[in-house]
Amino acid sequence: MPLVPMRQILDEAAKGGYGVGAFNVNNMEQIQAIMQAAHDTKSPVIIQASRGALKYSKMIYLRNLIQAAVEEFPEVPVSMHLDHGNSVETCIEAIKLDFTSVMIDGSLAEDGKTPNTYEANVAITRKVVELAHPLGVTVEGELGCLGGIEDGHGAGLSVDEVNEHLTDPAQAEDFVKATGVDALAVAIGTSHGAYKSGRKDPVSGKMLPPVLAMERIHQIHDRMPNCHMVMHGSSSVPQELVDVINQYGGKMPNTFGIAIEQIQDGIKHGVRKINVDTDSRLAMTGAVRKLFAEKPEKFDPRDWLGPAREAAYQVYLARMTAFGQAGHVGDYMGMTLADMIKVYAAAK
Numbered sequence: 141m142p143l144v145p146m147r148q149i150l151d152e153a154a155k156g157g158y159g160v161g162a163f164n165v166n167n168m169e170q171i172q173a174i175m176q177a178a179h180d181t182k183s184p185v186i187i188q189a190s191r192g193a194l195k196y197s198k199m200i201y202l203r204n205l206i207q208a209a210v211e212e213f214p215e216v217p218v219s220m221h222l223d224h225g226n227s228v229e230t231c232i233e234a235i236k237l238d239f240t241s242v243m244i245d246g247s248l249a250e251d252g253k254t255p256n257t258y259e260a261n262v263a264i265t266r267k268v269v270e271l272a273h274p275l276g277v278t279v280e281g282e283l284g285c286l287g288g289i290e291d292g293h294g295a296g297l298s299v300d301e302v303n304e305h306l307t308d309p310a311q312a313e314d315f316v317k318a319t320g321v322d323a324l325a326v327a328i329g330t331s332h333g334a335y336k337s338g339r340k341d342p343v344s345g346k347m348l349p350p351v352l353a354m355e356r357i358h359q360i361h362d363r364m365p366n367c368h369m370v371m372h373g374s375s376s377v378p379q380e381l382v383d384v385i386n387q388y389g390g391k392m393p394n395t396f397g398i399a400i401e402q403i404q405d406g407i408k409h410g411v412r413k414i415n416v417d418t419d420s421r422l423a424m425t426g427a428v429r430k431l432f433a434e435k436p437e438k439f440d441p442r443d444w445l446g447p448a449r450e451a452a453y454q455v456y457l458a459r460m461t462a463f464g465q466a467g468h469v470g471d472y473m474g475m476t477l478a479d480m481i482k483v484y485a486a487a488k
């Protein structure tokens with residue numbers, strides 16, 4: 141089937157009471173690993189690219205790689221999503237590249253760093269919705285700010301600042317009504333990247349895991365049971381993946397991720413899209429380090445990209461199973477953007 145609008149994947153996930161992993165890609169091996177895992181677990185899936193990924197892959201390559209993926213596995217509903225669009229222009233660019241979903245991150249200004257005012261966030265998000273929905277394209281917005289910086293995007297907030305920028309449930313309700321977004325990214329204390337905690341035990345000095353404001357998700361779900369929420373910065377950063385990296389010459393101290401159980405609690409309360417990027421990066425880097433440490437004579441890129449692809453595949457397989465999307469491939473026929481245009485027009 142052709143790429144489907146993300147809205148349909150989220151609506152179906154809500155019906156089935158499960159979450160869907162949205163996995164970031166930069167290259168062929170990641171796309172192949174995601175699709176193989178989706179095929180093997182019978183999972184609908186969201187593939188997403190950040191502005192950094194589009195720049196790295198020179199856009200056209202990524203678009204065509206994802207088209208190849210759709211051709212290889214026509215039974216898998218796949219949506220292609222722009223992660224953290226920073227301007228109306230970036231969203232238009234993605235739509236022209238056949239993305240079936242875009243995120244406009246109006247929580248930050250166009251520089252991707254400075255927290256925006258609520259009014260400015262509503263205005264730009266509304267603008268993207270007005271532009272995307274007549275084309276059948278899904279829109280994700282964000283309210284509140286996450287910690288960390290990834291691909292040069294993020295406010296770089298400290299732990300204390302993150303707590304000041306959590307999503308306010310009442311404001312979330314107003315935001316969804318005012319903008320008409322299909323999905324809402326919420327800030328509940330997660331951060332992008334592998335270092336999700338700045339908390340230390342005051343006595344022992346040991347690093348502590350991040351504290352998540354899960355109650356915000358519960359409250360938003362109570363107010364808006366039909367709102368599809370998105371958890372960003374939701375890699376689990378498994379210690380065993382970090383250990384492989386460190387064992388073979390890497391230096392990644394004090395990493396922390398989000399426990400799968402917390403994500404599953406979110407899924408019970410309206411989280412439908414879970415962004416995972418760091419975990420596949422860790423898996424691939426560990427596999428490459430291990431390969432070169434054990435077989436320093438190797439020099440064929442297939443010798444290290446192959447194991448990297450296999451390691452990423454294992455991560456996707458585990459996440460698809462944990463989020464509950466596994467087994468749902470045959471639940472529905474994929475809609476086209478033309479179908480979705482009619483749905484949006486009818487809802488007006």
Ligand SMILES: [Zn+2]
Pocket residue numbers: 224332372373415
């Ligand atoms: Zn994000």
